[in-house]
Amino acid sequence: MNSRLFFVLTCCLCVIALAMSFYVWQLRKNAVDEAVPTAVPEVVTTPSNAAQKQIVLWVAHDDTGTLRSQSLSIAFSSERQRQAEDVVRALLGVYTVKGSPHPLPRGSGVRNIYFVDPGLIVIDVNSELAAGQTSGILAEELTITSLVQTLSANIPALSRVKFLVDGKEVNTLAGHADFSNIYDIAQFSAFAQRLSSQ
Amino acid sequence: MIDAAHGGTDAGALLTPTSVEKDIALNVARRLRQELNTRGIQVQMVRDADLTLSTDQRATIANTANPALYISLHASSLSGGMRVFTAMLPSGGDSKGPFVDWDTAQSVALDRSKTIQTQLMFAIQQTRFPVRALVTPLRPLNNIKSPAIAIEISPTTGDAAQVASSGYQQMICSALANALASMAPALRTSAGTRP
Numbered sequence: 001m002n003s004r005l006f007f008v009l010t011c012c013l014c015v016i017a018l019a020m021s022f023y024v025w026q027l028r029k030n031a032v033d034e035a036v037p038t039a040v041p042e043v044v045t046t047p048s049n050a051a052q053k054q055i056v057l058w059v060a061h062d063d064t065g066t067l068r069s070q071s072l073s074i075a076f077s078s079e080r081q082r083q084a085e086d087v088v089r090a091l092l093g094v095y096t097v098k099g100s101p102h103p104l105p106r107g108s109g110v111r112n113i114y115f116v117d118p119g120l121i122v123i124d125v126n127s128e129l130a131a132g133q134t135s136g137i138l139a140e141e142l143t144i145t146s147l148v149q150t151l152s153a154n155i156p157a158l159s160r161v162k163f164l165v166d167g168k169e170v171n172t173l174a175g176h177a178d179f180s181n182i183y184d185i186a187q188f189s190a191f192a193q194r195l196s197s198q
Numbered sequence: 199m200i201d202a203a204h205g206g207t208d209a210g211a212l213l214t215p216t217s218v219e220k221d222i223a224l225n226v227a228r229r230l231r232q233e234l235n236t237r238g239i240q241v242q243m244v245r246d247a248d249l250t251l252s253t254d255q256r257a258t259i260a261n262t263a264n265p266a267l268y269i270s271l272h273a274s275s276l277s278g279g280m281r282v283f284t285a286m287l288p289s290g291g292d293s294k295g296p297f298v299d300w301d302t303a304q305s306v307a308l309d310r311s312k313t314i315q316t317q318l319m320f321a322i323q324q325t326r327f328p329v330r331a332l333v334t335p336l337r338p339l340n341n342i343k344s345p346a347i348a349i350e351i352s353p354t355t356g357d358a359a360q361v362a363s364s365g366y367q368q369m370i371c372s373a374l375a376n377a378l379a380s381m382a383p384a385l386r387t388s389a390g391t392r393p
Contacts (some may be wrong), residue, residue, distance in 0.1 A: 024344035065278045065330070135211035135219070137334050138281055139349045144335075159290050171253075171337075175210055175219075176272070178335040181288035181301055191286070191333055198330065 051076055057091050058149040058192055060102035060142035062134075067146055067195040069153075080155065084113045084121070087154045091146065092129075102142060105132030108148075111167065119159030120182070123147060125173075127166045133174040140177035142195075149192035152185050161185050199242045199265035201338075202227035203272045203348075206250025213275050217362040220248065222273040230271070233375030238383055239310060261303070261366060263393035267314060267378075267383040268346040273359035279295070279328030280370065282319055283348040285309045285339040303343045310345040314381065316346070322378030327370070328354060345385075355363050 053076035058067045074090050077083055095104040108129035112123045133143060144163065152158045163179045164170070170179050180195040202223040204210035210219025220352060224245070236324040244259050245251055251259075274281075291302030310364045315331050322329040339346050351370055353360035360366050378385075 062276055065276065128209060134276065136200075136276050136352075137272055137283060137336060138278070138332065138352075139274060139276045141332075141334055173203070175208070176336060178288075178332075178337050178340070180337070181335070181340070182290070183286065183335055184289040187286050187333070194332075 005081075007136055051078075055087055055090065056150070056153045057087075057094065058146050058153065058196070059091070059094055060146040062102050062139070062142070064198075065138055065142070065195070066198055067142065067149065067192050069196065077134045080115065081113065084115075084151060084155050085110070087150055088113065088123075088147065092169070102146070104129060104143070108132055119157060120162065121151065121155075121158050121185075122162045123151075123163060124164040124167055127136065130165045130170075130173055135174040135176065137176045140173045140175075141191075145188050145192050145195065148185055148188040158185050161188070180197060199260055199261055199268045199344075200227045200230055201244035201256055201260070201268065201270045205245050205248055206226055208250060210272070211274060213273060213358040213361055220274045220365075222351075222362055223271045224227070225364075226273070226371060227271050229367055229371040230374055233371045234358055234378060235383075237375055237379040239375075239379060245264075248260065251335040252382070253341070257300075257303070257338035259283075260342045260344060260346070265344050268342050268344050270327045270336070270346070270348040272348060272350040273361050274350050274352040275361070277312070277353045277356045278330065279352060280322060280374075281330045281350040281352065281355050282315050282322075283332050283334040283336065283339070283350065284308065284315050285346065286333040286335045287340055288335070292325075298343055300341055302344055303341050304339060306343050311347055314345050315347055317381050317384075318377050321380055325373045325376075327373055347391055 051071050054071050054073050057070050057072055059070055060067055072090055074086055077086060092104065092108055095102050096106050096108055105128055109126050110123060111126050112124040116122055117164060132142060148161050160182050162182045172179055204220035204223060208220065210223065212218055223388065227243060231243060234241050242263055242265065244256055285304045285308060287302045287305055291299045291305060293299045293302065304311070319329050319331045334348065336348055339348055351361055
């Protein structure tokens with residue numbers, strides 16, 4: 001093999017090696033791009049065909065330890081599950097803004113709402129809500145009574161409620177309010193009425 | 199029977215950077231025991247040290263002792279003075295004959311608990327101290343078959359440090375002890391002479 005041929009072969013091998021390196025680098029870049037999840041909007045919007053509806057929020061007020069009802073117009077889905085999510089999102093929106101009457105940390109939310117037996121609603125709150133909840137008998141009770149009463153005021157035919165945190169059964173919300181049992185919504189409604197009249 | 203809530207690994211609420219609910223509850227429980235003893239009322243404590251006890255263990259202790267009144271003591275930063283709670287019972291309940299359902303054991307004494315709550319609130323109101331009567335889904339209240347209430351003490355000023363002050367605790371315990379002492383004859387009548 002003469003030196004000229006050797007030089008040409010070496011150059012060809014170098015070009016092939018560079019091309020392969022570039023190809024592998026591209027493959028790797030694509031794989032990394034696919035691994036990064038596409039940004040999910042924080043708020044799942046209600047379908048545009050949803051009708052506007054006046055709902056009632058039962059809002060907790062820490063300064064007086066009471067609940068007060070207030071009306072709000074929101075886009076209201078025709079699907080029951082979606083309605084419940086819309087209502088809860090509207091309520092938590094009140095609690096997670098600066099100057100809230102019952103502050104909860106940003107990111108507080110409800111992961112899922114399940115309708116199980118006829119009348120039984122299971123509310124699965126996220127760990128941000130549980131971790132940011134002020135610990136105390138009344139403080140915790142204001143949160144859950146507000147949630148339950150707001151749901152039952154806007155979603156018909158609910159009779160019992162059960163709470164989960166991050167999909168799991170826990171003993172309490174933040175050390176006090178019992179999350180281990182199923183409770184009658186009528187009891188929370190009666191309590192909400194009492195809290196709103198004090 | 200007085201039960202200082204939380205304890206041990208369960209600190210309860212953080213009221214100020216240096217005071218947690220378990221310690222305040224125990225301090226108030228000890229002061230209240232002292233005040234009641236000086237008025238001739240016997241008291242049993244569920245815990246008299248920094249112990250970890252589950253709600254089931256607390257309920258078992260109370261149900262074994264079968265006291266005239268079980269008081270669960272709590273403290274909170276949410277202002278309002280004093281709050282007296284009776285149990286909000288879970289739905290269902292499966293008591294059969296002599297066997298009482300654990301989760302709704304309080305159902306057999308709930309009417310009595312509510313009467314005591316009303317009497318206690320009325321007596322505290324005479325002192326002009328702010329007090330409210332409420333219900334709560336709180337364990338171990340649900341699991342106790344004797345009359346049972348929970349008392350949550352909180353600041354009147356909006357400053358949580360007030361609850362940690364010995365003067366404030368003493369004032370609350372004196373008011374509570376006076377109220378309970380005025381009810382003692384009725385409690386003894388309904389439950390014998392048990393503490």
